Amino acid sequence: MLYCVTFSIMVTHNQGGILKHFMKCVIVVCFIVCVTELYGARPFATDDAGTVEQGVHELEFGCDFWSEDAVIGLGFKHGLTERMDLGVGFAYIIEPDEENGFEGAELGVKFALIPNLFSASLTSTFGDAAYTLNGIVTRNLGPLEIDGNLGYEATGISGEEGTIIYALAVIFNAEQFAFGVEGAGDKDGLRSWLMGGRYAILEGFAVDAGISGEFEDDAVSTLVAGIHYEF
Secondary structure, eight states, X not given: OHHHHHHHHHHHXXXXXXXXXXXXXXXXXXXHHHHOOXXXXXXXXXXXXXXXXXXXXXXXXXXXXXXXXXXXXXXXXEEOSSSEEEEEEEEEEEESGGGOXXXXXXXXXXXXXXXXXXXXXXXXXXXXOOEEEEEEEEEEXXXXXXXXXXXXXXXXXXXXXXXXXXXXXXXXXETTEEEEEEEEEETTEEEEEEEEEEEEEETTEEEEEEEEEXXXXXXXXXXXXXXXXXX
């Protein structure tokens, strides 16, 4: 139900071009769902300290869309050991037309130093020297989950300094439902926020939806939706 409500909000605020972007997303979603199964920890970007169980696969698909832009993404993770997983992901820009096409694929690895409490991850883009090193802490207080990230993002450009990045998410888990908020930033201050939730339709299969934006006066909000699957 949450998935449908979010789409309805987007259509209600249609300004002419939004509906076209939405329909493109729907077509791509339907196509991918038909050819593969998907899973992930969306809609939150803040990572948690857990790793994918050994021998288990996770797939996630997401679509982010707003007034003049639309992007879809697909990610895959595999549990290598009880403490380590490996993931790969890519994004495809639908709109604007001048940027249409695939972005660089990312490769990431996460290792649980203290299982379900403290982990570290490293991600990088294929063919690019830039990388992100992230420390991840998760604390559960009953149904409340608190995830904190603190890391360093390197530009990969000689002579150009990287930046400290951080994120915090507070998520309330209630059986099949999960709702939460998150904020993220860098050394210059808070940059973005997200409010959303997910609903587990079946064991290992869920849909999600939310709205995100930036901490700027003229920032445009983004609607996000996705599908999660594990096997």
